Every structure is written in C-alpha cells, then in structure tokens.
Amino acid sequence: MSGWFVFLALLAAINPPRLRPHLDARTRPAHALAAVAIVLVVGALLVVFADGILDGLEITPETWHIGAGAVGALVGARVVVAPALRGIEIPDGWAVAVAPFAFPLLITPQLVVLMILLGATGSSPAAIGWLATVLAVTVGVSVVRYQRPGVWLAAAGSLGALLVILSVALVVAGIRDV
C-alpha cells in the first residue's frame, strides 16, 4: 500500500467531518488532544502487536486484507446512507476524552481492522506516522467553526464513499495476494 493510500484510508476510516458536530476542539481543546493521544497509543499498540493478534486468531494477513475491506465497505456504505452520527452525548469533565471522544468516536471497527492490517503488512513506524498525521488533521478539522451542517454531512458522506472504494481495493488486493 502506498503512503497516499494509507493516508486516505485512515482519513476515510476516521472521517473527521462526521465527528465534527461532537468532537469540538474549539471549546474543549485539552480533552480533544487527550482523546487523540489515547487513540494514537491504541493504534500504535495494534500496529506493534498486529502479527501476534493475527497469529492468535489463526488468520493470515492476506485473509485479514479481505476482512478489513469487508468491514470498511460495510461501514462506508452505512456512512453514505446515514452520514450523521446520532445518540452521542457529550458529558462534562475529563472522562469525555475517553468516552465518547476516544471511544466510540475515534476508535471505530474500521480503524481497528485497518491498523492491524497496516501493522501486519507494512512498516510499523510508517503506519503510526500516518495515523498521527490523520489525527492531526482530525484535530484541525475539529477547530473549524461548525456552520452549515449540510456541508459537513456532504463531506462525511463523500469520505464514506471513499472508504467504500478503498475497501473494495483492499478486498481485491487480498484476493490477489499470495
């Protein structure tokens, strides 16, 4: 996977415009940064222990490729159909960094399977670096003033469509891999 593919796949998996109504770094910057740090640590752990995770599951990276593509395609399709996140409550206090900022907003099934895939098939430092880059973009997006919800939803839907496309590419790569 090229660097650009990884960047776009992570961006589509995290989908910053979709999180923007809930992840507001303008009003709660410290909490948002703490959440991003948590996600970076979790992502790094998934990358570092990817081989062990797949060994434990008795799954080859090539099959995981297909599985990761299937998850991404499913989630991406759902985002296209329903780009708005619902049922997310933002409480007061530092706990918000863990829930819901880190989980379930940033740590998603598509991100988890993708980080394991990146760890099992590529360079770990590069994967962690790309995750850090996309998280930085996410923080950047979350400080943009939230106006015109329709535009944000359109952006979220577009990234959902991108996730579908990239996930299909992952499935095809998994089929072609030996």
Next chain:
Amino acid sequence: MRHAAVWIIGAALFRVAVVPAEVCPAVDPDSVHTAAVAAGDWLVRNQDETGRFLYGYDRSTSQVNPDYNIVRHAGATNSLYQLAAVGEAGFLEPADRALGYLLDGAVDHDDWTTIVLDGRKARLGTVGFTVVALIQRRALTGDTGYDELIRALGRFIVAQQEPDGSIRAFWDPATGGPTPGEYGKFATGEAVWALVELDNTFPGEGWWEAAELTLHYLADGSRVRKEGHRARLPDHWAAYALGAAAPDRLDDELTDYAQRLAGYFSMRLRLEAQRTGTPLNVAVRAYPGPPSGVGTAAEGLAALYRLAGDDPRLATLRPDMTERLACNAGLMVERQVGSSEASAAGDPGKLEGAWFYRSYTQVDDQQHVLSGLLGAEQAMREIDI
C-alpha cells in the same frame, strides 16, 4: 454501554462469518509423500488390466459409478507418472498401462493423430494429457520410440487452434472436422501445457509460437470474452503451462497472469483452511470442498511455485506459496482415509488412500490431491517456513 454491545456482537460476527480461523494441521514432507503414494496406490488398486481406473465410488451405498471420463483417465495417468518421477518407480508400469488404454484410441488423420475412444468425439484435453504423459515417460525411461507420435498429437492440437489462440475442444470423426464454436473450460489449458512441454522437448520446431498465442489468449481476457465466462478462470492447467515454460519466454503479461493465478489459488486454499465442517462453520463457509477442487488449487500453486523458483520476478512469493501448500497438505493428509478407517469398512480397497466429498470419491479426487501433495512436498523440502 450500547456501543460496547455493538462492538462485541460485531466482533463475534466478523470472526465467525468473515475471518474464521485458518486451521493448518502440522505435517512433515515425509508424511505428505506417504499420503501421495497412498493415493497412487488407490489408483493402481482400482485399475483393471486394460488400464482403466475405477471412476467413482459411494461409500454410503457401496455403489460403483459405472460412468467414465477419458480426460480424467488421462489426467490420472499423468499423476502416476509424476509419482514415478519422484522416485516411486513402481508406478511406471500402471502408468504405462493407463497410457496404453489411451493409445489404443489413436487415430491418424491428415498429418496428425488424435485419440478417439468408444466412438465418441476426440477431446482436446485427452490429447493434451497424452502428450504430457508421453513426454514424462520419455524423460523417465529415455525411450524416444514415441517421439513421432508425440509430434503427431501435437499437430492435432495446432490443427484445432484458431488464429486468436482459442483451441476447439472437439474433433468429430463423423464429419472429419473440429466441432465449431465449442471450447473446453479446462481443455485449452491442458492443450497449452502440452504445447509448452512439446517446445521443451523438441525446441525450435515452432511449438512455442503456438503455445504463446494461446497463453496470451488466456491471459489477456480474450477467452473470457469469446467463451462467455464471467471472469478469468482459475485455470490450474494454464499454471502448469506457465510453470513448464522457461521464464525468459514469459513477458510481463504472462508473469502478471501467473501472479494473478497464484493469488486465486492461495485464496482458495486459505478458504479451505477455514472450513471445519462444524454446523456453524458450514453455514458461513460451506462444507469442506470437493477434494478435486482443493487439489487443483494446490497443484496449480505448486506449478507456479516451480516457476517462481526460476523467475526472479516471482521469487518473493515462494515462502508464502510454501506456507499455503504446507497448510493444505496438512489438511489433506488429515482428511485422507487411512488404513484403519478403511479396514473397518466393507471394501477397504476402494477407501484407503482416497478423499471423499460427503460419501463419494472419484478418480480425479485422488489425481488432483496427489499432484498437489507432490508439489507441497517439494516446496516444504526446499523452503523452511
């Protein structure tokens, strides 16, 4: 809480339906060899004096399938020669007997020879396999007495070939010509394998030009369009052809084709490793596959493994190929009917060494798995995974 529940349910579904464990029983090359020999023994034990094999057997009813398929006979003949080629010299005589059955149907026409048995149309695949069998025999015995026959059979294949590289699957003795518009799903690959082997045996006689034309027909999607397939076929016989060709003969399109085939065979074997036969697993992964189908994927991958050994463009794939072949070999050794299981049944001679799909086995089950196991054995001896 609701999100955590969704995660747990989703993860369970993902595990069961999308990424079940790939189970690879441990096996060593000697056990793989023993299993291949046991399969060869099944073929020989169930071969009559004319050279014909038992075609099929249902263990649940103890019924023998009276049908016969001459292409599968020819394929099984090749597998016996493959066993002889790895040092199991005892299989040479039964292989010769099976070959003799094919050669009894040799019919000369124009400047070529074909095989017509039971008054039916001559089948391209039969001729392709007969050529390969004769060439294997030539390499094993040094007997060049059949060289002119090999060439004459090769000329039949070329006579069936069309300018776009397609090869007509049948020749009708009643009309004295090819059956127009009929192509075989696997016959083309069987024929092109024969053409490549002809070129290896008799270089400079123009066989490669015919082989190359058809290999590109298979590789560039022409077959898909012309013969109405939905996708490029996972053609293990084409893999044999590519594996037999000298790497410097293969341009980038053919190398890409080899890599694509390797990917398909690998996926097929990974999928098979996920099939345990438990009710829940059957619901999402189906019953463990027919041995012939599993065997074709293994022997196709084994052929490409041999190609990758000679072709630096594919060399990096060899460890993964070995891993897949070893995994599949472990599965098939485990699934083979052993002597104790066979002796507990009514007709052990039809069971021991065989692989059954549900309760039925057919000659090509033993043929394909046997050849796949021999390929796995080679890979496991060469690469430590």
